[in-house]
Each structure stands twice: as C-alpha cells, then as structure tokens.
Amino acid sequence: MFQSDIMKGKVALVTGGGSGIGYAISTHFLQHGARVIIASRKQERLDEAKKTLSKLGTCHTFALDIREEDQVKSLAAFIQEKEGRLDYLVNNAGGQFPSAAEDISPNGWKAVVNTNLNGTWFVTQTMAKTFFLPEKKGGVITNIILNHYRGMPGMSHSAAARAGVDNLTKTLAIEWINKNIRINAVAPGIIKSSGLDNYPEELVAEVSKTIPMKRMGTVDEVAQLVLFLSSSFADYITGETIYIDGGSKLWGSMWSI
Secondary structure, eight states: OOOTTTTTTOEEEEETTTSHHHHHHHHHHHHTTOEEEEEESOHHHHHHHHHHHTTTSOEEEEEOOTTOHHHHHHHHHHHHHHTSOOOEEEEOOOOOOOOOGGGOOHHHHHHHHIIIIIIHHHHHHHHIIIIISGGGOOEEEEEEOOOOBTBOTTOHHHHHHHHHHHHHHHHHHHHTGGGTEEEEEEEEOSEESGGGGGSOHHHHHHGGGGSTTSSOEEHHHHHHHHHHHHSGGGTTOOSOEEEESTTTTTSOOSSOO
C-alpha cells in the first residue's frame, strides 16, 4: 500500500509495543523506514520482541509503568538521548478484564482506569511538551481504544476509561490543531491477538458468531490503519475515532446479557 521508505528518518513511540497489536504496529513502522521505541512494563517481553523487530530496523526498548509520571518523563529523556526527536506517538498500552460491574473491586477499577486513561494522558502530555509543542514542531498521535460505541457490558471499568480517551482525542485535536499536531483514535473490535489470553476460552470460541463479518480482525489490519493515520495521506484527518470491528459497533455483542 505504501512505499517502503515513506517514514524514513522518522521516529515512532509505541507503548505496549512488545506484543499483540502494539507489536504489529511497531513492525509496520519499521518496515516503512521509521526508527521505533517500544515501551511496556515487562523488560523480558520487550527483549524478546526486539530480537525480531531489530532485524527490520532500529528498535529501542524502555520498560516502565505508564501510570507513573516520573517513569514517563524518564522515557521522554531516553528518546531525546537516543534519537533527539519524536514524530509519531501510538498510545497502545492498556489492559482490562471481563467482570460484572458489581464484582469489580476498588483496586480493579483503579488499576484499569489508571492505566487506560491516566497513563495515556501522562504519555500524551509528556511527549507533546517534550517533542511536539516546542516551536510547533508538531507530531501525530494515535490512541488505541476499544469498540465502546454501544457501551461495554461486562467491562464497565474499561468502557469508562476508553470513553475518556475518546473525548480526550477530540478535545486535544482542536486545542492543538494550530500547533501542527494531529490526533486520532482507533477503536478495534475483537482482534485475534495475544490480548485474548485474558478472556474465558468459551467466550473466545464463540465470539466470531457475534461479529457481522463472522470473523475476528487481525493485528495487521489494525496496524495498517494506524500507519495510514500517521502518514501524510491522512494530513486532513484529526479528532476522529475510526472503528475497525467488522461492523460490530452496529450489531452483535460479546456475550449474552
């Protein structure tokens, strides 16, 4: 779809880039000439991912908890030292678990909201202030959220957090529009990836039947969309949330009420 060097000389940060959708996004950035920093909590996972990703181009790793502001600032300093610039930010790190609303503990609620909403904010603000806002150098931000279009029964904690990121995307798109920053969100439906390991086997086995296209999406399909939104082909697109879900936002459900 794109020339292989379309992102030559550019630098991308992908949080949660060591596995699943984040790994696929990192792969596509590298295949198209970008230098990539992958960041997540587990250094072992990052090291394993780097073994393969480094064959495609320059790949740095940085272990952190995005909920901790000081660690996010250290990540920015690391990128400044290694690359001296940042062009693309993909906020992919996050996590949730299925649970009835009444069964979510205070700690469970806080963990999901702090990671998916607060962590995304800390990374976004820090990278913007460090790289994008000074002298209006600009940049492109893509937030990976979830298909929360009709609510998310069974995951109210993540629904609340991701909806917050959705509106944050719209708000920042306008606030930063004159500072050469574009920001969009991608809302995947059910994607066949390692992220499904956290869900009950019986749910995963039946999920394709609930999708209008009768199949799960692939990590490459999500990555290709992120690549497009990051590229100059999408220069007139900002503040949008694009659903990639096989029609699920219009019909179907993850499980029976």
